[in-house]
Amino acid sequence: MTPRYTELQLDALRELANIASGHAATSLSQMLGREVGLNVPRVLALPLADAVDACGSPDDDITGVVIPLEGDIAGVVLLLIEPRGAETLCRLLGVEAWSEIGESALREIGNILGTSCLNALASMTGLHLEPCPPHLTTDMLGAIVSSLALSQTASTELVLVLDSELEVANEPCSISFVLLPTAGGVTDLLTPLGLAEAA
Protein backbone atom coordinates (compact mmCIF):
# COMPACT_ATOMS: atom_id res chain seq x y z
CA MET A 1 0.00 0.00 0.00
CA THR A 2 1.31 3.41 -0.92
CA PRO A 3 1.27 5.99 1.83
CA ARG A 4 -0.18 9.36 0.92
CA TYR A 5 0.25 12.58 2.78
CA THR A 6 -2.18 15.46 3.07
CA GLU A 7 -1.19 19.10 2.67
CA LEU A 8 -1.63 19.55 6.42
CA GLN A 9 0.70 16.66 7.15
CA LEU A 10 3.30 17.95 4.70
CA ASP A 11 3.05 21.42 6.29
CA ALA A 12 3.60 19.90 9.73
CA LEU A 13 6.61 17.94 8.45
CA ARG A 14 7.99 21.10 6.81
CA GLU A 15 7.68 22.92 10.13
CA LEU A 16 9.43 20.08 11.96
CA ALA A 17 12.19 20.16 9.34
CA ASN A 18 12.42 23.94 9.60
CA ILE A 19 12.93 23.92 13.36
CA ALA A 20 15.25 20.92 13.26
CA SER A 21 17.47 22.39 10.54
CA GLY A 22 17.39 25.76 12.34
CA HIS A 23 18.98 24.07 15.34
CA ALA A 24 21.50 22.41 13.04
CA ALA A 25 22.36 25.78 11.45
CA THR A 26 22.93 27.32 14.90
CA SER A 27 25.27 24.48 15.84
CA LEU A 28 27.19 24.80 12.61
CA SER A 29 27.48 28.55 13.08
CA GLN A 30 28.90 28.08 16.59
CA MET A 31 31.32 25.46 15.38
CA LEU A 32 32.66 27.55 12.50
CA GLY A 33 32.34 30.99 14.06
CA ARG A 34 30.54 32.12 10.90
CA GLU A 35 27.05 33.16 10.06
CA VAL A 36 25.03 30.28 8.59
CA GLY A 37 21.97 30.97 6.46
CA LEU A 38 19.05 28.61 6.12
CA ASN A 39 16.42 28.46 3.42
CA VAL A 40 12.82 27.28 3.83
CA PRO A 41 12.93 23.50 3.75
CA ARG A 42 11.43 21.53 0.91
CA VAL A 43 9.25 18.61 1.84
CA LEU A 44 9.03 16.29 -1.11
CA ALA A 45 6.86 13.22 -1.30
CA LEU A 46 7.98 11.76 -4.61
CA PRO A 47 8.66 8.49 -6.38
CA LEU A 48 12.26 7.48 -5.65
CA ALA A 49 13.62 8.36 -9.10
CA ASP A 50 12.22 11.90 -8.83
CA ALA A 51 13.42 12.25 -5.24
CA VAL A 52 16.97 11.42 -6.36
CA ASP A 53 16.78 13.94 -9.23
CA ALA A 54 15.47 16.57 -6.78
CA CYS A 55 18.72 16.22 -4.79
CA GLY A 56 20.95 16.89 -7.82
CA SER A 57 22.59 15.36 -10.88
CA PRO A 58 22.88 11.58 -10.25
CA ASP A 59 26.51 11.08 -11.27
CA ASP A 60 28.00 14.26 -9.81
CA ASP A 61 30.51 13.68 -7.03
CA ILE A 62 29.23 14.63 -3.62
CA THR A 63 30.38 14.10 -0.04
CA GLY A 64 27.71 12.43 2.03
CA VAL A 65 27.65 12.16 5.81
CA VAL A 66 25.09 9.58 6.87
CA ILE A 67 23.73 9.50 10.39
CA PRO A 68 21.46 6.52 10.99
CA LEU A 69 18.79 7.06 13.65
CA GLU A 70 18.18 4.85 16.61
CA GLY A 71 15.28 4.97 19.03
CA ASP A 72 11.57 5.46 18.48
CA ILE A 73 11.71 6.03 14.74
CA ALA A 74 13.79 4.59 11.95
CA GLY A 75 15.43 6.67 9.28
CA VAL A 76 18.63 8.48 8.39
CA VAL A 77 19.87 12.03 8.41
CA LEU A 78 22.03 12.76 5.38
CA LEU A 79 24.27 15.76 4.81
CA LEU A 80 25.21 16.33 1.18
CA ILE A 81 28.20 18.62 0.69
CA GLU A 82 29.72 19.54 -2.66
CA PRO A 83 33.44 18.70 -2.79
CA ARG A 84 34.29 22.44 -2.81
CA GLY A 85 32.07 22.94 0.23
CA ALA A 86 33.79 20.07 2.03
CA GLU A 87 37.15 21.74 1.34
CA THR A 88 35.78 25.03 2.68
CA LEU A 89 34.53 23.42 5.88
CA CYS A 90 37.91 21.79 6.46
CA ARG A 91 39.69 25.09 5.82
CA LEU A 92 37.44 26.93 8.28
CA LEU A 93 38.17 24.26 10.87
CA GLY A 94 41.89 24.47 10.14
CA VAL A 95 42.35 20.90 8.97
CA GLU A 96 43.54 19.50 5.67
CA ALA A 97 40.76 18.41 3.32
CA TRP A 98 40.62 14.78 2.11
CA SER A 99 43.06 13.74 4.85
CA GLU A 100 42.13 11.38 7.65
CA ILE A 101 41.68 14.29 10.02
CA GLY A 102 39.67 16.18 7.41
CA GLU A 103 37.30 13.25 7.07
CA SER A 104 37.04 12.95 10.80
CA ALA A 105 36.17 16.67 11.00
CA LEU A 106 33.37 16.23 8.44
CA ARG A 107 32.06 13.24 10.40
CA GLU A 108 32.08 15.39 13.52
CA ILE A 109 30.14 18.12 11.72
CA GLY A 110 27.65 15.42 10.77
CA ASN A 111 27.49 14.25 14.34
CA ILE A 112 26.85 17.71 15.75
CA LEU A 113 24.33 18.76 13.12
CA GLY A 114 22.55 15.43 13.32
CA THR A 115 22.39 15.53 17.10
CA SER A 116 21.06 19.08 17.25
CA CYS A 117 18.45 18.26 14.63
CA LEU A 118 17.38 15.13 16.51
CA ASN A 119 17.23 16.95 19.84
CA ALA A 120 14.88 19.48 18.25
CA LEU A 121 12.71 16.73 16.77
CA ALA A 122 12.69 14.85 20.06
CA SER A 123 11.64 17.86 22.10
CA MET A 124 8.82 18.69 19.66
CA THR A 125 7.44 15.18 19.37
CA GLY A 126 8.42 13.61 22.69
CA LEU A 127 10.09 10.79 20.78
CA HIS A 128 13.35 9.27 21.89
CA LEU A 129 15.87 9.66 19.07
CA GLU A 130 19.58 9.00 19.03
CA PRO A 131 22.15 9.33 16.29
CA CYS A 132 24.41 6.37 15.46
CA PRO A 133 28.06 7.03 14.53
CA PRO A 134 28.22 8.76 11.14
CA HIS A 135 29.38 7.17 7.90
CA LEU A 136 31.29 9.31 5.41
CA THR A 137 31.64 8.77 1.70
CA THR A 138 32.43 10.83 -1.38
CA ASP A 139 30.69 9.24 -4.32
CA MET A 140 27.99 9.73 -6.95
CA LEU A 141 24.96 11.56 -5.60
CA GLY A 142 22.43 9.19 -7.16
CA ALA A 143 24.24 6.15 -5.80
CA ILE A 144 24.25 7.59 -2.28
CA VAL A 145 20.66 8.83 -2.16
CA SER A 146 19.02 5.89 -3.94
CA SER A 147 20.90 3.24 -1.97
CA LEU A 148 20.12 4.95 1.32
CA ALA A 149 16.45 5.37 0.49
CA LEU A 150 16.23 1.72 -0.56
CA SER A 151 17.90 0.61 2.64
CA GLN A 152 15.21 2.47 4.59
CA THR A 153 12.15 1.41 2.67
CA ALA A 154 11.50 -1.22 0.05
CA SER A 155 8.77 0.98 -1.39
CA THR A 156 9.89 3.10 -4.30
CA GLU A 157 6.42 4.52 -4.94
CA LEU A 158 6.71 7.39 -2.53
CA VAL A 159 9.76 8.58 -0.68
CA LEU A 160 9.62 11.47 1.75
CA VAL A 161 12.56 13.87 1.60
CA LEU A 162 12.87 16.75 4.05
CA ASP A 163 15.57 18.93 2.61
CA SER A 164 17.06 22.30 3.63
CA GLU A 165 20.13 24.19 2.50
CA LEU A 166 22.58 25.55 5.03
CA GLU A 167 24.79 28.27 3.56
CA VAL A 168 27.97 29.45 5.22
CA ALA A 169 28.08 33.24 4.80
CA ASN A 170 30.62 34.58 2.27
CA GLU A 171 31.99 31.12 1.56
CA PRO A 172 31.38 28.74 -1.33
CA CYS A 173 29.80 26.20 0.94
CA SER A 174 26.27 24.94 1.08
CA ILE A 175 25.13 21.82 2.85
CA SER A 176 22.00 19.96 1.87
CA PHE A 177 20.40 18.61 5.00
CA VAL A 178 18.14 15.66 4.17
CA LEU A 179 15.96 13.63 6.50
CA LEU A 180 14.91 10.29 5.05
CA PRO A 181 12.45 8.62 7.39
CA THR A 182 10.89 5.22 6.78
CA ALA A 183 7.17 5.20 6.04
CA GLY A 184 6.52 4.03 9.60
CA GLY A 185 8.86 6.75 10.86
CA VAL A 186 6.74 9.44 9.22
CA THR A 187 3.63 8.21 11.01
CA ASP A 188 5.57 8.19 14.27
CA LEU A 189 6.63 11.81 13.69
CA LEU A 190 3.04 12.87 12.96
CA THR A 191 1.32 10.94 15.76
CA PRO A 192 2.47 13.19 18.64
CA LEU A 193 1.19 16.17 16.64
CA GLY A 194 -2.24 14.56 16.32
CA LEU A 195 -1.91 14.36 12.54
CA ALA A 196 -1.27 10.71 11.90
CA GLU A 197 -4.87 9.90 10.98
CA ALA A 198 -5.40 12.45 8.23
CA ALA A 199 -4.22 10.07 5.51
Add this chain to the structure above:
Amino acid sequence: MGTVRMGEIEVSKRAGDELVARGLGSCIGLALIDRMSGVAGMAHVVLPESNGPAPGSDEPGKFADLAVPALIARMQKAGAVLRRVDAVMAGGARMFDLGEMDIGARNAAAVKAGLTRAGVAIRAAETGGNRGRTLRVTVGQFVVTVREAGEDPVVLFDGKSSKRFARTAARVAA
Protein backbone atom coordinates in the same frame (compact mmCIF):
# COMPACT_ATOMS: atom_id res chain seq x y z
CA MET B 1 17.49 9.43 -25.76
CA GLY B 2 20.06 9.56 -23.02
CA THR B 3 19.59 9.02 -19.35
CA VAL B 4 17.75 5.89 -18.32
CA ARG B 5 16.30 6.76 -14.91
CA MET B 6 15.55 4.36 -12.08
CA GLY B 7 12.89 1.87 -13.15
CA GLU B 8 13.07 2.83 -16.82
CA ILE B 9 13.85 0.84 -19.96
CA GLU B 10 15.08 2.39 -23.21
CA VAL B 11 15.85 0.77 -26.55
CA SER B 12 17.42 2.40 -29.61
CA LYS B 13 18.67 1.42 -33.05
CA ARG B 14 19.81 4.89 -34.08
CA ALA B 15 23.60 4.98 -34.45
CA GLY B 16 25.20 7.54 -32.17
CA ASP B 17 22.47 7.41 -29.52
CA GLU B 18 23.69 6.93 -25.98
CA LEU B 19 21.85 5.08 -23.26
CA VAL B 20 23.15 5.95 -19.79
CA ALA B 21 22.28 4.71 -16.31
CA ARG B 22 23.77 7.35 -14.02
CA GLY B 23 24.76 7.10 -10.38
CA LEU B 24 24.08 3.40 -9.88
CA GLY B 25 24.46 2.38 -6.24
CA SER B 26 22.66 -0.80 -5.27
CA CYS B 27 20.74 -0.51 -8.56
CA ILE B 28 21.86 -2.44 -11.66
CA GLY B 29 22.40 -1.00 -15.11
CA LEU B 30 21.80 -3.73 -17.68
CA ALA B 31 22.83 -3.15 -21.30
CA LEU B 32 21.72 -5.57 -24.02
CA ILE B 33 23.22 -5.45 -27.49
CA ASP B 34 22.49 -7.14 -30.81
CA ARG B 35 25.27 -5.87 -33.07
CA MET B 36 23.93 -7.55 -36.19
CA SER B 37 20.54 -5.83 -35.95
CA GLY B 38 22.09 -2.64 -34.61
CA VAL B 39 19.88 -2.56 -31.53
CA ALA B 40 20.87 -1.68 -27.96
CA GLY B 41 18.76 -1.41 -24.84
CA MET B 42 19.21 -0.54 -21.21
CA ALA B 43 17.28 -1.13 -17.99
CA HIS B 44 17.91 0.64 -14.67
CA VAL B 45 16.88 -2.05 -12.19
CA VAL B 46 16.07 -1.00 -8.62
CA LEU B 47 14.92 -4.08 -6.69
CA PRO B 48 15.22 -7.85 -7.16
CA GLU B 49 11.62 -9.02 -7.00
CA SER B 50 8.19 -7.65 -7.76
CA ASN B 51 6.47 -9.92 -5.21
CA GLY B 52 3.36 -10.67 -7.15
CA PRO B 53 1.56 -9.59 -10.29
CA ALA B 54 3.00 -6.89 -12.49
CA PRO B 55 2.42 -3.49 -10.90
CA GLY B 56 2.08 -0.21 -12.82
CA SER B 57 3.67 -0.51 -16.24
CA ASP B 58 5.17 2.98 -15.98
CA GLU B 59 8.27 1.50 -14.39
CA PRO B 60 8.84 -1.74 -16.33
CA GLY B 61 12.52 -1.75 -15.37
CA LYS B 62 12.09 -1.49 -11.62
CA PHE B 63 12.11 -5.14 -10.60
CA ALA B 64 14.76 -7.52 -11.94
CA ASP B 65 12.31 -10.41 -12.43
CA LEU B 66 10.10 -8.25 -14.69
CA ALA B 67 12.77 -5.97 -16.14
CA VAL B 68 14.89 -8.63 -17.87
CA PRO B 69 12.00 -10.14 -19.88
CA ALA B 70 10.57 -6.66 -20.56
CA LEU B 71 13.90 -5.38 -21.90
CA ILE B 72 14.34 -8.48 -24.05
CA ALA B 73 10.81 -8.05 -25.46
CA ARG B 74 11.52 -4.39 -26.32
CA MET B 75 14.79 -5.43 -28.02
CA GLN B 76 12.98 -8.08 -30.09
CA LYS B 77 10.29 -5.59 -31.09
CA ALA B 78 13.08 -3.36 -32.38
CA GLY B 79 14.44 -6.22 -34.49
CA ALA B 80 16.94 -7.93 -32.18
CA VAL B 81 17.33 -11.69 -32.30
CA LEU B 82 17.60 -13.27 -28.87
CA ARG B 83 20.41 -15.73 -29.59
CA ARG B 84 22.62 -12.88 -30.82
CA VAL B 85 22.09 -10.68 -27.76
CA ASP B 86 25.07 -9.85 -25.54
CA ALA B 87 24.57 -8.56 -22.00
CA VAL B 88 26.76 -6.21 -19.95
CA MET B 89 25.85 -5.21 -16.41
CA ALA B 90 27.16 -2.92 -13.68
CA GLY B 91 26.10 -1.72 -10.25
CA GLY B 92 24.83 -3.71 -7.31
CA ALA B 93 27.17 -2.00 -4.88
CA ARG B 94 26.80 -1.90 -1.13
CA MET B 95 27.31 1.82 -0.57
CA PHE B 96 26.87 1.74 3.21
CA ASP B 97 27.20 -0.99 5.75
CA LEU B 98 24.18 -0.08 7.83
CA GLY B 99 23.49 -3.65 8.88
CA GLU B 100 20.57 -4.04 6.50
CA MET B 101 20.36 -6.73 3.86
CA ASP B 102 22.58 -6.32 0.83
CA ILE B 103 20.11 -5.18 -1.84
CA GLY B 104 22.90 -4.68 -4.37
CA ALA B 105 24.02 -8.31 -4.22
CA ARG B 106 20.43 -9.51 -4.46
CA ASN B 107 19.82 -7.25 -7.46
CA ALA B 108 22.92 -8.57 -9.22
CA ALA B 109 21.92 -12.19 -8.54
CA ALA B 110 18.35 -11.59 -9.73
CA VAL B 111 19.45 -9.93 -12.99
CA LYS B 112 21.97 -12.73 -13.67
CA ALA B 113 19.29 -15.36 -12.99
CA GLY B 114 16.91 -13.61 -15.39
CA LEU B 115 19.53 -13.49 -18.14
CA THR B 116 20.45 -17.14 -17.62
CA ARG B 117 16.77 -18.12 -17.79
CA ALA B 118 16.45 -16.26 -21.08
CA GLY B 119 19.68 -17.79 -22.45
CA VAL B 120 21.47 -14.44 -22.80
CA ALA B 121 25.26 -14.48 -22.38
CA ILE B 122 26.78 -12.03 -19.92
CA ARG B 123 29.90 -10.65 -21.65
CA ALA B 124 31.03 -8.40 -18.82
CA ALA B 125 29.86 -7.60 -15.32
CA GLU B 126 31.18 -5.00 -12.91
CA THR B 127 29.14 -5.52 -9.75
CA GLY B 128 29.54 -5.40 -5.98
CA GLY B 129 32.01 -3.26 -4.08
CA ASN B 130 31.04 0.01 -2.46
CA ARG B 131 31.40 2.61 -5.22
CA GLY B 132 28.75 4.28 -7.35
CA ARG B 133 28.90 3.69 -11.10
CA THR B 134 27.60 5.05 -14.39
CA LEU B 135 27.01 2.60 -17.26
CA ARG B 136 26.91 3.90 -20.82
CA VAL B 137 26.33 2.21 -24.18
CA THR B 138 26.72 3.89 -27.56
CA VAL B 139 24.43 2.56 -30.27
CA GLY B 140 26.15 1.71 -33.57
CA GLN B 141 29.66 1.26 -32.16
CA PHE B 142 28.26 -0.76 -29.28
CA VAL B 143 30.94 0.31 -26.87
CA VAL B 144 29.90 -0.12 -23.24
CA THR B 145 31.78 1.84 -20.59
CA VAL B 146 31.52 1.96 -16.83
CA ARG B 147 32.74 4.85 -14.72
CA GLU B 148 33.24 4.66 -10.98
CA ALA B 149 32.93 7.76 -8.83
CA GLY B 150 36.05 9.92 -9.15
CA GLU B 151 37.52 7.74 -11.94
CA ASP B 152 37.71 7.78 -15.72
CA PRO B 153 35.43 5.54 -17.78
CA VAL B 154 36.65 2.00 -18.52
CA VAL B 155 35.58 0.01 -21.59
CA LEU B 156 33.71 -3.12 -20.52
CA PHE B 157 32.67 -4.26 -23.97
CA ASP B 158 33.68 -3.19 -27.43
CA GLY B 159 31.35 -4.39 -30.19
CA LYS B 160 33.99 -3.76 -32.87
CA SER B 161 36.94 -5.35 -31.13
CA SER B 162 37.96 -8.97 -30.75
CA LYS B 163 39.15 -8.11 -27.25
CA ARG B 164 35.60 -7.70 -26.09
CA PHE B 165 35.76 -10.69 -23.77
CA ALA B 166 38.84 -9.42 -21.97
CA ARG B 167 37.04 -8.37 -18.82
CA THR B 168 34.43 -11.10 -18.79
CA ALA B 169 32.73 -11.33 -15.42
CA ALA B 170 35.65 -9.68 -13.72
CA ARG B 171 35.32 -8.32 -10.21
CA VAL B 172 32.02 -9.95 -9.41
CA ALA B 173 30.81 -9.14 -5.93
CA ALA B 174 33.10 -9.80 -3.03
